[in-house]
Every structure is written in structure tokens, then in C-alpha cells.
Amino acid sequence: MTDAVARPAAAIPNPPVKSMGAWVLDVLIWGGVAALLVYSFGPVELNHATRLFDPSESTRNFARELLRPDLTDWRLFVSKMWETIQIALWGTFLAVFAAIPMGLAAARNIAPVWVVTPVRWVMNLLRSIPDLVIGLLFVVAVGLGPLPGVLAIALNTAGVLAKLFSEAVESIDKGPVEGVRATGATKLHEIVWGVIPQVAPLWTSFALYRFESNSRSATVLGLIGAGGIGQVLFDRMNAFDFRDVSAIVIIVVVAVTLIDMLSQAMRKRLL
Missing domain, CATH: 1.20.5 (Single alpha-helices involved in coiled-coils or other helix-helix interfaces)
Structure with a gap:
């Protein structure tokens, strides 16, 4: 009822x-x-x-040549693309190790303001300078080759990752940290056992994403003599060898696609 x-x-x-x-x-x-x-x-x-x-006649000729890639030198192109991937890998690896302490020092919830402020200035400086400018400076300092590309990617990526890492730390759950603190642990123990386990999967995802991005950035850095496939691409473009340019572009697209697929598979296992 x-x-x-x-x-x-x-x-x-x-x-x-x-x-x-x-x-x-x-x-x-x-x-x-x-x-x-x-x-x-x-x-x-x-x-x-x-x-x-x-389009003009030159543009039509350019498009016609791009549609007929010349894979005669594919071994050279693949080896240079592999060198580009290694540049991106080492640049990202060094950047992660630099970004971890900066990210922790820039997080307002675990570091004092007199530490956070200067660290954030350094991060902003690293992010604001383009890869090409940093690469040119290192080309002058250490000469042509892959090393300037590795160092340029490492510095710029360190600033980007440090920013992302610090924001991840600032959004953590305070419960685990307070639980570790209640045992009488030191500040270092709070970070190791209360902070890192919460942010490690997200940090890894950020690092993998930047590795994908750096694989493309390393290609561009080759234009200033920093090694890799970009240097060969620049030479072929200056020689108006657009069939080789087309072959290089195909190899770059295939390599970046494979890296993206591998990165997605790794992120699915971590997150």
C-alpha cells in the first residue's frame, strides 16, 4: 500500500x-x-x-618526383634513421635523469618556496630555448655529429619533463605520504615510499611520449649537422633529388609509426 x-x-x-x-x-x-x-x-x-x-610547373614536377621514391640507397637511409632513433633515445634517457630531481624540487607540496622558485626558472629557461638553437650552440662547442643532437634534446626535454613531473607530484594523494610520515620516516623516505610509487607510471608515460616526439625532433636537428637522417635529407633536398627525399620521408614515417605502436603497448601495460 x-x-x-x-x-x-x-x-x-x-x-x-x-x-x-x-x-x-x-x-x-x-x-x-x-x-x-x-x-x-x-x-x-x-x-x-x-x-x-x-600550382606552378616546378611544383607539379616536385610532386611528380615525390610520387616515385628511389629506394636504391635504402640501407644508408635506414642506418641513418637508426642513428636518429639512438639520438632520441639517449637524449630522452639523459633528460629523464635530469628531470626527476628538478620535478621533485619544483613541486610545491614537497619542496619549500625558496627551492621551487629558482628551479622553475631553470625549467622555463630550458623549455623556452628551441632545440635548433641549443643544437647550434653544441655544434660550435663539440663539432658536427650526433652528440650535439643528443645534448640539445636532453636539455630541452629535461625542462618539459620536469614541468610534467612536478605537476604529477602536486596532484598525488596525501594519504600514503602521511602514512609514511607517521612511522617517523625522514623526508627522503616519504618521497621514496609515498610519492614515487604514485607518480612512477605517469612519469613513465610522459617519458615515452617525449621519446616519440624526440624521434621527430632528432630528424629536424640533422638539418644543422647534428647527425641522423635529417642531415641526409637536407643534402638530398639541396641536390634537388626529390625521389630520394620521398624515400627518406617514407622511412621516417614507418619508423615513427613503429615507435608510436611500441610506446602505446608499453603505456597500456603500465597504466
Whole structure:
């Protein structure tokens, strides 16, 4: 009998309403973005985009050559691509070891502000300098070859990973850390047993992602003489040997795709 009694319907809450100040702020932000896009239309020459649909004879010849890759020197291209992967691997490896202490020192929940602030300045500096600029500096310092590429990738990636690592540390659950602290453990023990186990899978995922990205960055670094497939690609482009350029691009795409598949499989096992 009581089950048949109709219960009063629960009151449906009103949808959230933005304040006038929030609406004004949204209009200013998105209006500013729209105005910047309109203003930048001319400087970036988007009005010349119609040239893509009216190619010149040289462009047609270029496209025709790209569609006929020449794999005669495929052994050279594959060996240089392998060198590029090794550059990315060592650059990422060194970056991880530099990023771990910086990431911990830059986390506001485990380090004092007088440590966090200068470490974050160093991280911003490493991230703000492009790979090519760092690579050129190392080419001047140590000469042509793979080493400048490894060092350039290591420095830039260290800044990026340190930022990601510190944000992961700042979002951890405080419970395990407080549990370790309750045993009378030192600060180092809190980090080793309370922090690292929580962030290790995420850190590994970040490192694998950066390795994928660095495999492409190492290709570009070859253009400044930092070794790898990029140096061969630059030479072939200067010689207008577009059939070889097409073959190199195919090898790069295949290599990066395989790295991406391997990285995804590793991340699935970790996360």
C-alpha cells in the first residue's frame, strides 16, 4: 500500500548561471582571440593560400618526383634513421635523469618556496630555448655529429619533463605520504615510499611520449649537422633529388609509426 503511494518528485536544481562579470570576462578573452586572428590574417599571408590550388610547373614536377621514391640507397637511409632513433633515445634517457630531481624540487607540496622558485626558472629557461638553437650552440662547442643532437634534446626535454613531473607530484594523494610520515620516516623516505610509487607510471608515460616526439625532433636537428637522417635529407633536398627525399620521408614515417605502436603497448601495460 505504501509502495503505491506516489512520492513527491525531487526538485530539479536550476542550471548554473554565470555572473555578469564572468560573461564580460569571457567576451573580452574570446573577443581578444578573435580580434588577434583577424589582425594576424595579413601578416601570416593567408590570403596567398589560393596558390595551393594553382600550382606552378616546378611544383607539379616536385610532386611528380615525390610520387616515385628511389629506394636504391635504402640501407644508408635506414642506418641513418637508426642513428636518429639512438639520438632520441639517449637524449630522452639523459633528460629523464635530469628531470626527476628538478620535478621533485619544483613541486610545491614537497619542496619549500625558496627551492621551487629558482628551479622553475631553470625549467622555463630550458623549455623556452628551441632545440635548433641549443643544437647550434653544441655544434660550435663539440663539432658536427650526433652528440650535439643528443645534448640539445636532453636539455630541452629535461625542462618539459620536469614541468610534467612536478605537476604529477602536486596532484598525488596525501594519504600514503602521511602514512609514511607517521612511522617517523625522514623526508627522503616519504618521497621514496609515498610519492614515487604514485607518480612512477605517469612519469613513465610522459617519458615515452617525449621519446616519440624526440624521434621527430632528432630528424629536424640533422638539418644543422647534428647527425641522423635529417642531415641526409637536407643534402638530398639541396641536390634537388626529390625521389630520394620521398624515400627518406617514407622511412621516417614507418619508423615513427613503429615507435608510436611500441610506446602505446608499453603505456597500456603500465597504466
